[in-house]
Amino acid sequence: MQLDFGLTALGEKFHMEWRYDGPNPRDVVRHWGEFVGHDEAGREDLRRLDEDVRLLLASPLSDDEIHALWRVAAMFYPAYPVNGQEPPRGRVWLAEIAAELRPFVEESADGAPVAGVIPDAERSAVIALAGRLTPRAELPLEPLPASTVIAAVERCATLVSAALAFRFLLRAYSAYNSPVPATSWAAFEELNSSFGYGEFMLATIEYLRAE
Template sequence: MTGRQEPYYVDYEGDFGLSGLTEAFALASAPRDTGAALGLVTATLDAYDLARPLYDIGDLGAEQRTRFGYDTCHDEWGYADDLREDVRALVASPLADETIRTVWRAASGDRWDPAAHGLSARDWLRHVEETCAARPHRKIPGPRPEFCPIFGARPPRPDEVRDDVLAEIRFCRERTAAAPPSADTLTALEEVAATASPAVAFRLLLRALKVHSVRIDKPWYDRLEALSSRFEHCTGLVEHGLDIAWPPIDTARRDSTWDFGFSGLARSAHQDWSGSREEIHDVAAGDSVGQTRGSAAAVLLEDTLRLLGSALSDTALATLWDGASGEPRRVGGRDWLRLVADVCRERLAEAAPAYTPVVAPARTELADVVLREIRETVPAVADRVVCPYRCPVPAGDVMDLLEQVVTRIDPDLGFRLFLRVLSTLAVPLTRERYDRYRAIGERIGYGEFHVSDVEYLVDAG
């Protein structure tokens, strides 16, 4: 291998390290002896070795690989290394052996108690580390880099998150009272966070909450998710297996991170997209992390019902779709919108059978500010067409329809479709104009990456 030798960033699709191992134990039958327990460790390592990381440098082109200093693709930092890092944090700490045993038993569902098999907790973890060490060695020695060379993220330092992890453990103590996790477990987790590793303590806390099916309300869940994101955990690590008391679906709540509804459906269109039932279902079932199940279908259905109930002609609806999606297929008329509505209802019947679809009143107070932005853009696209080489659609026609959506249907939907049209036409934006779009998005309550999806257009010309 030539060039700069550094491991590339690996992100897991679920839990990992010691907490990931305890999950494997919690889901498995209780091992009959130490050999069987170590066999489960090996099976867990094998399973993760076969899993593909979410961010793989092999997906980068030659230019990006050169930029980041890589010339080959291989997994230099695997699950075994992450597990060893967690194990070492506990074994090398001043924690009492009983403390380590307590958190292990709580997180693993008490499937394997090392003391019952003549092992101290530290001896058990040393066996785990030896099993990891027997795996094929990495080609490049040394610790994981402090930040992701591709995405720029770095895990937080212990002192940056320790107090927040301790606060969640103490909140759990107050919230669950006499219910599990036990007071001894929570005390042990506090000690892990304070003297060994806040990161390990946080993931083991999540495992204990899941093992004991602790009911988590939405505000608590949101805090856990926010803390998890600071650790750069994968989306879903908190939510998967957690017993969450989801609030009722509310189409007025804008808690999707990205685009949503009919504009989100347009965003999903691509060159081979045909508007089929299956493709629509993928979007309708695409609830964001932290969203009540069925929310994506509910907001898509509401947008669709608004369009179906409007005075726009079938041709106008198809033109609007073409402009927002950039993939003209002459879908978008009422027959196709009825298919979209049917798919949304099917998804809601499955995910939220108690939900009754409603069309909330349009936020008309936004109309003037959204119209102003659309009209300022009209001169810049007057001579453009959507998809000029396939079924060209005059951009002016699309902009006229956007104004009608804003004034006659829903300014929120009109603004979302406007953002999609900007992206489709690659309209250059000034920083000032983009900042105004951000302000509108914040006023409506859009998610973190909704408006920023068009930030690449700033000074694109």
């Protein structure tokens, strides 16, 4: 997994001109699924996305916490009505993503993925890095206090998956343009290796490294 994947990578589809990919948020997911879902590599990408979605759907996180995580991954997801409809939030949005993925992802006989035991060291390290986030910018369109996102990342690391929380944390640092001092960068590298992610996963925050 050299590059970002899953729900955090889907957020990249919601760039400033996302409506060229579909008039509504759900259309963006559908068109991407249709584009990549016809070969094995693309179906694996969709399977990983589906796993993230189902993990959060089954989690104890609130809709507001899920929305906060999603918004740092998808900075230009609309905060206003699109074609007369309010954009879906929280579990409603995740359920819509899951519905669009259904034609391309085989349903697991095991049902929804279950959050495993989260090692204390990994959970603590993610939470520590979340606490060091120092916002220098606001999210576009729908400002969310950094404290709200930090709390959601910490809850995700504690109750759902430290590895998934780590990917959202990378997006949060980028969304809030938070500097990454050398000590934090070393901690990011250690966690990135621990989760089995490749070096390019950290490209999300490379430009924020402080000397």
